[in-house]
Amino acid sequence: MGTGTFPIVGWFDITHHIRYTGTVSKIKPVSIKEISELTGVSIATVSRVINNNGRFSEATRKKVQSVIREHDYVPNAMAQWLRTNRTRNIGIIVPDITNEFFAKLTLDIQQKLFTVNYSTLIYNTNEDPVLEKQYLQAISAQNVRGIIFISGGGQNGCPDIPDVPMIFLDREPHLQDTRTNYVRIQTDHVKGAYLAGEILVKKGCKNPAILMYKNALSPQSDRVLGFKTALNEAQVSLKREALLHVNRVSYDDAYAVIKKSLERGCIFDGYFCTTDWLAVGAMDALLDHGIKIPRDAKIIGFDDVSIAAHGRIPLTTIHQDTNGMAHLAVELMLKLLNNEQVEKFEYYFEPKLIKRRSV
Amino acid sequence: MGTGTFPIVGWFDITHHIRYTGTVSKIKPVSIKEISELTGVSIATVSRVINNNGRFSEATRKKVQSVIREHDYVPNAMAQWLRTNRTRNIGIIVPDITNEFFAKLTLDIQQKLFTVNYSTLIYNTNEDPVLEKQYLQAISAQNVRGIIFISGGGQNGCPDIPDVPMIFLDREPHLQDTRTNYVRIQTDHVKGAYLAGEILVKKGCKNPAILMYKNALSPQSDRVLGFKTALNEAQVSLKREALLHVNRVSYDDAYAVIKKSLERGCIFDGYFCTTDWLAVGAMDALLDHGIKIPRDAKIIGFDDVSIAAHGRIPLTTIHQDTNGMAHLAVELMLKLLNNEQVEKFEYYFEPKLIKRRSV
DNA sequence: CTGTTAGCGCCTTCAG
């Protein structure tokens, strides 16, 4: 991660011992002024040693630090923020933290950020553009230092807050041309879907279907693209009616859609579901309809979330490297925060086929 | 929820339209001063209408608000914070947001809090006491307005930050005696476990076992207690070797433990697992060992997390009202923030037996 | 109803 050039050097030394020592005793937080009085140097000097800004003697440093220590002084973050106009907070906007894939990303990001002394503000949009907008407003008013968008719609309107670095995880950025302090990270959905298509045809599917979320998010369309490519190469055709749509990414919706299609007499011998939960819903519908899996129909999902391994039939799926993406996300965020140039604006992660029993 | 006395009434009117209009144009955020100049009233008056503090005419209000609107003005949160010495942030400390039960709580809390204009700082402890302590420090330094602890250990050390209201969800508080601004919320684990025991004996179990997390967290011991009570009442005894422990709450650990116990020849006809994932792991181990469920052995879990409904055999389990708890948590937090007295310090939620097929 | 006045706690020129 390279914390080499971590900007606020003195911070840890100071907050290292805060008003929290077993059972707390804090009455009223001491301010820089009192430290200054106690040490006999001016406020300015105290400030300098706190921020390690040079221009003070070793003797003063020692004195000031010892007083600071002694009084458990901790700079008032809010005052610092006001003055410098920057917080130590990173905002994360995520559709739904209840979705394991997002939760994993969020978890990793939060933990890594804390490592370098950033806190994490979390907002769940529920794919609601209105909420997303409000969150952006809140975030903006809070002077958050950087923003990480995880997936989600964001077609409409451009979530652009100038000067605030942004990382887009699994999401298409819509930004002003002039912006350079952003980065996009995602798994190579096209490739992942290609892998899915490939294994399906390899296992003998002649008449496959796609079950997908109806919204035209880029990962969705990428996956369709990749899947179709694999079919094309194998000269397997995808029927027009083989594009099944779901209104919400949920087990129930998937179950219902597949059930209905089955009742309509639509039967396919392979299902590429753009999400594991979709796949599990589809699988159960198929199973309940008396269809044998993988004999009569094969199913493959995407994400490799924990349900995949533990459903009625272990699900073959495409794994996404959440951990890797989270790592990279904070690494790049740190760079952007540090005004370093990043090599490129788009990063792709390799998807991986996880073979289980549904294919 | 009763937002009746919500303090910052004017806020929404204002932030309703912020510097985010399709493609942003904000260069430099406008300040209260400029608004004051633009409207021709004093800064103080602008502040009053912003905070709806009365003492201004309807005419001024209109004028000010329109200018505010026109210029996409949003008060600088940090300045407000500095001035009032309080942020609009609530810290949430959660063991692992990847755990669906926690994720649900967190999600609901975050969304509800935002509704009343609070943001949410999230910290995952991973059950690591050191991390937890660090988080507390960070939180303290950030002048978070209130803290919500979700589950987790916290045996050691007292996570006590004076004057900061705390809500303990599913977790035993360890506080100074003097503190009154806290509240504990949890489902009635004893009762939930009692329900579990009851159904098991009712379905004919004579030789039940418990599979639990080895840490002595209070929900754990409560569950054991409730379960035993039910057995006692039915005069079913719990063998000494029927207390199975797992080191981590995970599918794999559960699977391994049950598998091993089976190989040791320990066979029980009913398993009360203190968590759904434990139950699913146990179930698979049993199934893989050729044991029929529920015929030869019955299994019941706890939480009613989504895997419960969708595993190899739908799991009978005890449902926790996450939504209700989250609601209450923020409601009470708001009260505490408002210095209102709460009626009691402990709240219990009714657990509910969800019958599926594993019992 | 409205404006004036004082800071909140800190950082940062600018003079020593």
Added chain:
DNA sequence: CTGAAGGCGCTAACAG
């Protein structure tokens, strides 16, 4: 190397 002074943007008395 150090101190004095000004101000970040906002709120809260206190006078009118």
